[in-house]
Amino acid sequence: MEKISIKPTQNPAILKFEFSNFIAKGNNYEFKNIDDTANSPLAKQLFYLPFVKTVYISGNFIGIEKYSIVEWADVQEEVAEQIENFVNNGGAIITEDADAATKKKLPVTIYVETTPNPSVMKFVYNKLITRTPAEFKNIDETAASPLARELFKFPFVKEVFIDENYISVTKFGITEWDEITAEIRAFIKKYIEEGNEVLNESAIKQTPQGEKQQEAYFDSLDVTSQRIINILEEYVKPAVASDGGNIAFESYDEKDKRVKVILQGACSGCPSSTFTLKSGIENMLKDMLNDNEIKVEAINA
Template sequence: MTENKEKMVSVYAEANPNPESMKFVMNVQLLPDGQSVDYPDLESAADSPLAQELFNFDYVSRVFIASNFVTVTKTTNLEWVKIIPELRTFLKSYVEAGGPAFVEGFSAAPKATESDATGETSEGDAAIIKKVIDLLDNYVRPAVEQDGGNISFKSYNDGVVKVHLQGSCSGCPSATVTLKAGIENLLKRMVPEVKEVVADGVTI
């Protein structure tokens, strides 16, 4: 991670469609652009001291870290207006003090590429997968990141595209609408071979 010590860090909270999650945007880089890590619980956060510290707040149920923001999902009925100041102060102090986001040597899994996805597919399917990945990267992912989450391509089989949703998308009550009315409609319109889009990482 880039050394942030002695740097003045600004942190602001940004709401997203999931009422139980909040995006905290910073003026420092936590991960390279396009990379992100999703921690659904404390046990999964062994490689992130920052996520472990956030799980020490008893109302934090999920932590998602991307290039310059952290999305926190809460568990309780506490209102955000009461806990945003506490989380914002913690993040600012932690990063300004040079606290590491990740353990030394950590590397986030790279996003799926066309070559990864088309290794054992027919030429026709490979062309479809390329179109789908291009659409997800250029049109869908920026919007999903704006809402504090991430989307990645998982597979394509017989007209069905499987994607993985992370961060604020997990458990979001509007995720089904976003997936079906937004992402599925876009892919069907642009890639006629696509019949359906399904997701893991989110309850549909």
């Protein structure tokens, strides 16, 4: 018997109803109204609820966006029960011909940005991909990202970093960007247009790098470490994200006053990263924590 877990999202109008197994056949589905639901009997039933605005089916969850006529606290248990009863009584979530329907191209815009790292190019999507950054060093690490797995099939792709609405690709030195940028951009655009899954955020959260970005991990840290993470998130991440990278907290040693971070995406191997760490982040932490003994060290610099 399937048991549904209810999970909040960053958008208060949207709740996720998670299953114990994958349900979306490797594709993402979005239904705006009942007329769109020929290939999803479950989505069709959900639209009979007057407060349902949009239904999303992806990975191991169904996301529902509501109209403001109700509060989720008043109806979420009822919705979860309805989904459970439908599935446990043999109802279909996605029918077999739904895959053909998803071949209808999605409106996708991909534009390219250079980064301070000459080995990294940033490919920006016009929609949110993830709220949990994910770094892939090789094809063996790509279980949570079918797109990253496909990108590694290009012989010149060395690393892939995915965050918010962009994909940063690190290349090997065997080729120049002007020879491959258009090819990568076209591939990513076509891949997303065809409805293929970019990243399974639920799977990323279960990886070691993903677990360190969850509230439970944050709550387990000492106060100084929590302050350091908040400073990195508020002041550092927006700046480096615009360049296609991330600087993630790894640890803080109270005795040694040493902050260890991980350089990701365009920040990894960037010629200016040492200057950024020492002249930027280290000085910022010293000032904001009122401690001149603070030292910042990248464990993968």
